[in-house]
Amino acid sequence: MTAMRRVTAIAEDELRLVAVHRLVESGLEIAFPLAPGDRPLVEVGESVTAGAPIAEQLRNGALHDQPVPAGPDTRPGGRVQAGELLFEWRGRWRTVGGDVWESIESPVAGSVREATPGSGIVITTAGQAIRGIVALGGPTRGRLHVAAGADGELRAGGLDVGLAGTILVVGSRIDAETLTRARAMGIRGIVVAGLASKARRDYLASEARQRAALHRLPPFAVLVLDGAMRRPLASPLLDVLAALEGREVAIVGDPPALLFEASDLELPAPALDLVRIRGGDMIGREGRWLGLVGQRRFPGGIHLEAASVRLRDGSIVAVPLGDIERFV
């Protein structure tokens, strides 16, 4: 029995050699970049609520050169009637000004940690976050709706106007056509496990055209959770997302994350020995950690540190240690 306990303790210790995938984080700091001429509407220490305007973005900023009388705001970054002061040169000031403004709203509640004109605003969020690897577009917010299972794929024909205002969880992957159509139908965002480079490029080209248009659609963002290859959404993540169904959530780009407030909810926690394969032929498959098995030879004629994993179908496989992740 003692030997058995020792073996278990060793296996648990060895599990800590596996890379960690953190499911949910708290107190994330999110950033909103500002360009010279943009006007922050908040100050450091101020609390903001979801939907509150935090800055005005200048869409048609132009450079001017003019004399500016000395005053308390006559300094780089100060504001005068003509706009924002950039720098003084030969007794005159270079300024940036314009008349077309766009509001930037905070997608979540939090407190302002930094507000630097021309540079950016940083907010410490009050809720929790699921990090992704990249977010395209945004920031945006809407009701969360799980539209497809872990291994699902949402096609353009699967969208309808009833989904307007939602952020959709669409499973393993999505194509550029579905993304473009989702934005046009008023859907606020997409959460997906993988987005191929081609779909990403096509969507970004469409997004750039939209940005240049005078009449803009509501904010829209795509949050990619895992990578560029197709793989099912991790089951612990899907469990958390399913628990958040119908709640107001937000997608932000810096850092890429899904933000939510769920202090009244006990989020499902994964089993401690649950591991997921994040590369190779078995990408996306999940199982139970059994322990290290030492160096093994793998295709390509290379030797890698390997672990034994019992997959959900009951089979036991040796997987390179670098191919697996655990959830905390």
Add this chain to the structure above:
Amino acid sequence: MTTEPRAFLAIDHGAATTSVALIGLVAGAWRLIGSLALPAGAEIDSALHLLRRRVTAVDRDLAHGIGLATEIDSMPRLEVRSRRPRRLTIVAGSERTLSTLIGVAARSGWRVTGASVETTDPLAMTGMLLDRDVDAILTGASDPPAPEERGAIRELAALVAAAATRRPEIPVVLAGGMAEALAEFGLATERPGEIVLAPAARQPGRRRAAAADADPSAPSDPLADLLLELALPDDDPRRAMGTAVQALADALDRRVELIGLGHDASVRASASPAAGGVEGTPKLAVVPGASVAPEEPDDAVIDAVTGWSTLPSDRHRLRDRMRELRIAPSADAAGEGTALRMAAARAALHRLIAAAPDAPGTPSPDLVVTAGGVWSAIPAPAVALALVDILRRPGASQFALDHARLLGPLGAIPDPHERLAVMGDLADDLLAPLGSVVMPAGLHAGRSAGNLLIHADGATSELDLVPGGLELVDLPPGATAVAEFRFRDTVRLGARGRHFAIDVAGGLGGLLVDLRDVPLRLPDRADRRRDLLSAWQRALWAGGDA
């Protein structure tokens, strides 16, 4: 290590791989007892426990002798940690100066963006400088300012000073003629970020700069040194590589070059041993643009990786795989993932050499050491082949691998005498000999370029030298031989000649005689290129075709 410990740990927290090595005092000398390479994110304490179990299982007495059973958690640690390179924004009065400054900064550990007043308006330039992602600003001009800069640098100084007022926390470097504008920045002591005066960048191609680069005892570029110091903290393994390679050169009394390929940046360092009481000065280049897995793989990167790939793949799929390599560098290392890593490593090495090239007249190193997690699972001969595919330098060199990733931690030992002593003890253990490479240049195409006689252990074997091919001679680690080359025509092999006798040392890959073109020429057609690359690799790596 002031309390005379019996063992210590050398830990290199890489961006992709964490390496843990156990160094023990055995018979009065430091020896490498064991090491592990694990995916980044592995908990160090668990790694130490695993290392202890394995060492104890192999040699219980040794483990007891160095206090492994009881002291591993409290052993002294030499730890280094790679961090994501920081961003430097460069602004200059002319495109020519900007280009020079970008070249220097890009090999000094910085991710670089830049603009000159010739092409960028003050609004866009101010936006660049105020970007939240910027960690430091470099503004420079020639010294004295060139004619095309004179009219612009005063206004540029006012612009930079205004941005520096708004971002007081970030350091500003004023290089060359821009130092005259220091007064624009007010009292430097009143801001938390430093204002640093620096010399102008050396103009590439100038005779004085080239001579300094080729002279191993000459100090390196002062601006590059300053930028390296600002970019990387003392415990960064890439910065420590400079001092490590100098200590290795001194310990071995040989000219040493180091090529380190990393997830976030790659390193090229070289050093010559101290001579005549004059200490050697290492040359160090840290190039984020030569990372194995760039953050955003652009078309140039994808094309370069495709060019070295032995597997057919379209651009989009290859870009997907490069993105995955960036996100999870330890994953998918087997099968096709191995081929991808080898192609990405060659492409990164090519970018590294382009960013930090050999100065004309630089002598070939006696020993080329390579390091990096990307090599951790690759067979030794294939590592040597990947290096010589890119390093096309006529001559003979030994190649070795820093297999336990010790150079970073050892280079971070602050006391140079202690560093040299530890390096001297560990040099044999830390270097896995890949073998010797002999690369003649100037061979004429034909059936035979001559022959090679290998004299080893009193016996002689003969080999025909066929231009365009690779010849592999089995010469195990520890063995030495004399390789006698008899070429039909005059070739370059260090010097010009037809008859050469070279002392060669063995290694895991033996002796590799590289009779391919210098520089290497590959077929334009993708399928032929892949076949040729596969054929070369197959000869050195059984099962390497995935």
